[in-house]
Amino acid sequence: MSRRPIAQINIDALHHNFNHLQQIAPQSKILAVLKANAYGHGLLAVAEQLKVAGAFGVARIDEALLLRAGGVVKPIVLLEGFFHADELPQIVASNLQVVVHHLSQVDALLAAELEAPVHVWLKIDSGMHRLGIYPEQFSEVYQRLMASSNVLKPLRLMTHFACADEPDNPTTSNQLALFKQLIAGCEGELSIANSAGVLAWPQSHGDWIRPGLALYGVSPMMDGRSSLHGLRPVMTFSSSVIAVRQVKKGDKVGYGASWTAPHDTQLAVVAIGYGDGYPRNAPSGTPVLINSKRYPIVGRVSMDMTTVDIGNDNVQIGDQVVLWGETLAVEEIAELVQTIPYELLCNITSRVQLRYVTD
Secondary structure, eight states: OOOSOEEEEEHHHHHHHHHHHHHHSTTSEEEEEOHHHHHHTOHHHHHHHTTTSSEEEESSHHHHHHHHHTTOOSOEEETTOOSSGGGHHHHHHTTOEEEEOSHHHHHHHHHOOOSSOBEEEEEBOSSOOSSSBOHHHHHHHHHHHHHOTTBOSSOEEEOOOSSTTOTTOTHHHHHHHHHHHHHTTOOSOEEOOOHHHHHHOGGGOOSEEOOSGGGGTOOOSTTOOGGGGTOOOOEEEEEEEEEEEEEOTTOEESGGGOEEOSSSEEEEEESOOTTTTOOTTOOTTOEEEETTEEEEEESOOOSSOEEEEOTTOOOOTTOEEEEEBTTBOHHHHHHHTTSOHHHHHHTOOTTSEEEEEOO
């Protein structure tokens, strides 16, 4: 077995999640979100597997150009739009679509001399207060874009939820109401629902859904688990044992001597650390799986290695250690390290081998 950490990507699970989300929103097309290296799962490989998607969403133009260079011809949407007017010729040449969310983008787009018009998704700030045209600006901006020969017609109209992962939070209903009020009478397909919107807010499905985390088999809901939503984790993150050591009661382990053995025991040293993307702040007690049994991490996670208390069990050098996956929820690990699953998945580094498998 390779001692290099492995992120095993289950293609069948990816297909299952895509199909499941399509069944939940059968009247909607899917804009599959592939930003941040497809949430750590491999940008080009995931795009190759999701050819049935209506379009792909990325954050920035460099991600889109990687897809185009890899032979992807499907529509690609720049979810943050363009950053500078000088990107517009490349956007046209690469047949990219853009989210427009700020007046400066509107001005730059309408002033540009382009060889072909651009497909625009006009984003409205309905309450997230991060990106989006202000509600009071929407009507004017919509009319200006509709009148411009630089813009393909009709526009697509979108917004983004702030609290869709909290089903009892009234913010989402308020956002929906404002969005629908603003776009009343306007032409164009609608895109509202992120992963949490798809699962918890069917009234938000619209013409396009934009699943990200749910595609990869992770719950987007607060305190959720993928199994509650019929999703299958796509990534199993694992490494292997590189040493087994005896420690005595009272021995202190790791940097800062932060853990003291309460009794004689054995430690398995695992080839995983924050240099691979495993969280440095994982506390003692965070579980891993060795031979399908849960064991606690002890001491500090270092750059390349982590120690695990295996008691008197028969663990051998080379045994696989699962850090998260189908049998150990990444949501559980995220809760223990006080972060969100998105961050754990996206932090996987280039030292980790991505390995694509089927059931």
